[in-house]
Amino acid sequence: MDRRIINIDDVPLEETGDGKAFVARVGRAGPLIGSQDLGCTLTVVPPGKRAWPFHRHHVIAELFYVLAGQGECRIGEQHHAIRAGDLISAPAGAEPHQIVNTGTAELRYLALSTMGSVDVIDYPDSGKVAVGAGVKGGNLARATIKFLGRVTPTGYFDDETPR
Numbered sequence: 383m384d385r386r387i388i389n390i391d392d393v394p395l396e397e398t399g400d401g402k403a404f405v406a407r408v409g410r411a412g413p414l415i416g417s418q419d420l421g422c423t424l425t426v427v428p429p430g431k432r433a434w435p436f437h438r439h440h441v442i443a444e445l446f447y448v449l450a451g452q453g454e455c456r457i458g459e460q461h462h463a464i465r466a467g468d469l470i471s472a473p474a475g476a477e478p479h480q481i482v483n484t485g486t487a488e489l490r491y492l493a494l495s496t497m498g499s500v501d502v503i504d505y506p507d508s509g510k511v512a513v514g515a516g517v518k519g520g521n522l523a524r525a526t527i528k529f530l531g532r533v534t535p536t537g538y539f540d541d542e543t544p545r
Contacts, residue, residue, distance in 0.1 A: 388414050390449075390492075393424045399433065406433035411492075413519055421495040427453070427483040438478035440502040444495045446470040446481065451489035456480045478506050 393409035405428055412422040425433050436456060446455075452465040458477030463484075464470065472479045474496075483489035501522060503512040511533050516526025 386415050390424055395424065395426060399431070403432060404434065405431040408433065410519075410521075412497075417497075418519075419497050421493070421497050423493045423495075425481075425491050425493055427451075427481070427489045427491075429483050429486050429488070432480060432482045434480065435505050436478050436480040436507045437503050437505050438476070439472070439495075440475050440504070441498055442496045442501050443474045444472040444479075444493055446472070447492045447494070449490040449492060451483060451487050452485040453481055453483045453489045456482065478504070 388411060390411065393411045393414065395407035395409040397406075398408050399405040407426040409424040410421075411424055412420065415422075427433050446469070448464055448466050448468045448470070450466050452463070455462045455464045455470050457470075457472075457479050464481070470479075470481070481489070481491065497519075499517050500515045501513075501517060503522075504510070505512075509532055510530060512522065512528070512530045514522040514525035514528045518524045522528060
């Protein structure tokens with residue numbers, strides 16, 4: 383049976399992060415209701431933590447809805463206080479963003495995103511870049527080709543030898 387409705391309290395959560403500054407429980411709600419073109423993830427962040435590094439998607443757009451708690455949203459060089467009921471836009475290619483729980487209780491939010499088979503993400507604080515193609519279900523880890531690292535500039539024809 384194709385399930386189209388699920389209560390957000392029934393979304394299974396998995397631990398993610400590095401166990402230090404990046405700690406969260408995350409549940410992919412979109413696949414549970416058969417959503418293929420629009421992603422929906424429930425993110426639960428403990429006080430003083432963040433789920434993800436400061437980053438910017440160059441292909442997909444994201445929209446966050448704060449369900450409970452309070453925190454801060456870093457957008458580019460600006461820091462904005464956020465609380466339950468706030469809606470936050472992160473258009474593709476716009477300023478980098480990050481949500482941090484600065485409160486004393488869990489910060490719970492929904493992350494809605496466009497879905498595609500390709501994404502490019504940069505991480506300004508560390509100088510890393512992530513690239514994925516053949517992405518399935520919005521999960522970059524399941525891409526048929528993926529790269530995470532730092533890019534060394536080169537010329538288009540450098541090291542190319544006809545065979």
